[in-house]
Amino acid sequence: MGCGGSTPTKEDVSKQRSTQQQHPPQQQESPCLGLEDDYKFKQKLGQGGTGLTYLAEDRKTKELVAIKLIKRPLPRVLEQNILREIVIQANLGEGHVNIINAFEAVLTETHLALVMEYAACGSLTSYVANRWQVAQHTGLFLSEDEARFFMRQFIPAVDYCHKHNVAHRDLKLDNTLLSDDNPPLLKLCDFGFARQWEGQSQMFTHIGTPVYMSPELINSRNDQKGYDGKLVDVWAGGVLLIVMLLGTFPFDHTENPDPNSQEAHLEVWMQQIKSDWKEIPHIKPSLSKLSDEVKLLLDRIFKVNEKERITIEGIKEDPWYSAPLPPKYIEAEENIAKQQRKVEEQCMQRALNPALLQRRTQELQTLVSAGTSSPLKVAGETRRPTLRAPEQRVDLREESVIGSGNGPSSRISMINGPPNNLPSVTEDGGEGLDASRHAASANGTARS
Numbered sequence: 424m425g426c427g428g429s430t431p432t433k434e435d436v437s438k439q440r441s442t443q444q445q446h447p448p449q450q451q452e453s454p455c456l457g458l459e460d461d462y463k464f465k466q467k468l469g470q471g472g473t474g475l476t477y478l479a480e481d482r483k484t485k486e487l488v489a490i491k492l493i494k495r496p497l498p499r500v501l502e503q504n505i506l507r508e509i510v511i512q513a514n515l516g517e518g519h520v521n522i523i524n525a526f527e528a529v530l531t532e533t534h535l536a537l538v539m540e541y542a543a544c545g546s547l548t549s550y551v552a553n554r555w556q557v558a559q560h561t562g563l564f565l566s567e568d569e570a571r572f573f574m575r576q577f578i579p580a581v582d583y584c585h586k587h588n589v590a591h592r593d594l595k596l597d598n599t600l601l602s603d604d605n606p607p608l609l610k611l612c613d614f615g616f617a618r619q620w621e622g623q624s625q626m627f628t629h630i631g632t633p634v635y636m637s638p639e640l641i642n643s644r645n646d647q648k649g650y651d652g653k654l655v656d657v658w659a660g661g662v663l664l665i666v667m668l669l670g671t672f673p674f675d676h677t678e679n680p681d682p683n684s685q686e687a688h689l690e691v692w693m694q695q696i697k698s699d700w701k702e703i704p705h706i707k708p709s710l711s712k713l714s715d716e717v718k719l720l721l722d723r724i725f726k727v728n729e730k731e732r733i734t735i736e737g738i739k740e741d742p743w744y745s746a747p748l749p750p751k752y753i754e755a756e757e758n759i760a761k762q763q764r765k766v767e768e769q770c771m772q773r774a775l776n777p778a779l780l781q782r783r784t785q786e787l788q789t790l791v792s793a794g795t796s797s798p799l800k801v802a803g804e805t806r807r808p809t810l811r812a813p814e815q816r817v818d819l820r821e822e823s824v825i826g827s828g829n830g831p832s833s834r835i836s837m838i839n840g841p842p843n844n845l846p847s848v849t850e851d852g853g854e855g856l857d858a859s860r861h862a863a864s865a866n867g868t869a870r871s
């Protein structure tokens with residue numbers, strides 16, 4: 424299990440040993456009381472704008488899972504966003520191998536916990552950052568073949584979201600996870616900014632991580648036109664491709680480090696509209712390392728006028744994207760295709776039951792809404808949290824549906840469900856979340 428990590432040096436190892444001697448490993452205090460009976464918490468995996476994500480072991484099945492913890496009371500302004508994140512992830516995750524699956528949502532005294540499939544190799548951010556030394560020799564962080572292999576998992580996952588009327592709107596390396604297979608399986612996560620549409624994919628909320636935002640999305644703050652959610656995902660995919668290859672963002676805000684500031688957005692936007700991406704001073708010297716084919720694809724993605732921008736369908740037919748891969752990747756692709764067929768067969772076998780689907784959404788709504796209160800605050804006093812059982816839980820795996828009194832034949836398919844099954848949330852409902860998440864999402868992203 425390489426996870427693309429660099430080999431530790433002798434100094435690293437001895438430093439690690441002496442630290443262990445000074446601080447003998449301690450039993451980690453559980454970050455979330457109330458879940459201890461079901462899950463053994465192991466270590467922190469990551470931190471985003473909404474909460475902390477931990478690695479844990481399911482005590483019953485011994486399966487490793489990732490648990491995202493959001494502290495109670497959940498801010499009311501985020502209630503609809505959090506609900507939407509869980510519902511979308513549950514709906515899409517079970518239908519595609521390249522999307523993280525959601526297992527259950529639990530409300531404890533202290534947190535709302537989302538239990539998910541664990542991606543053992545972490546995010547693409549660290550995978551790319553660990554190639555820094557390789558890049559000093561070869562000029563590229565990931566070879567074009569490896570980047571193509573990842574793009575051929577990323578684009579179908581995004582396509583799957585779009586086919587289910589969902590735009591992710593925060594596609595980036597931090598939200599692209601990898602399994603510990605060799606070569607790794609890619610998995611999209613974090614649907615906190617995702618939005619489902621009805622009818623047209625036109626959206627209005629100014630949302631995202633500036634370095635990945637398309638010009639029309641940045642500019643949407645100043646006009647009423649809005650933007651097409653599908654095309655902003657395409658632009659972000661282009662940024663992701665460049666970072667995989669060159670380890671640097673094409674459009675950045677180095678002069679204005681605060682990603683929440685209007686100045687940062689303006690700085691990124693100016694670079695996007697001023698000249699061709701290939702003329703950007705910190706990109707130009709690296710262009711000779713890229714093939715003409717990948718440059719042509721990037722040309723088609725970085726079209727400032729979104730009407731001229733390549734679509735997901737177009738990318739799937741692009742010569743660079745569809746070029747042959749070395750045998751180890753072909754084998755892995757065949758495996759992924761086999762897994763995907765299995766997932767689809769399982770979904771097909773399930774009878775559609777919109778009523779159960781609706782009920783699960785309602786249960787989630789009740790759970791998230793209850794999370795906006797804090798049972799620890801009684802009449803101005805703060806009570807210590809106790810180890811008692813969770814207040815509410817919603818099983819997001821199909822078993823919960825079987826156990827709902829309708830028998831196995833009425834299992835529901837979340838992905839085949841009606842596209843309008845998500846709770847409706849006004850576009851403005853997202854704005855409260857923006858500021859805190861912008862800051863967190865930009866931190867820790869690979870920069871050179």
Ligand SMILES: Nc1ncnc2c1ncn2[C@@H]1O[C@H](COP(=O)(O)OP(=O)(O)O)[C@@H](O)[C@H]1O
Nearest residue numbers: 469471472473474476489540541542546597613
């Ligand atoms: N299922 C998972 N498996 C492994 N690591 C994960 C998983 N989910 C999240 N992480 C890690 O935690 C980080 C934050 O999680 P994310 O869902 O993106 O939260 P946020 O909404 O706070 O950004 C990710 O960038 C990743 O490093």
Ligand SMILES: [Mg+2]
Nearest residue numbers: 471597598613
């Ligand atoms: Mg994230």
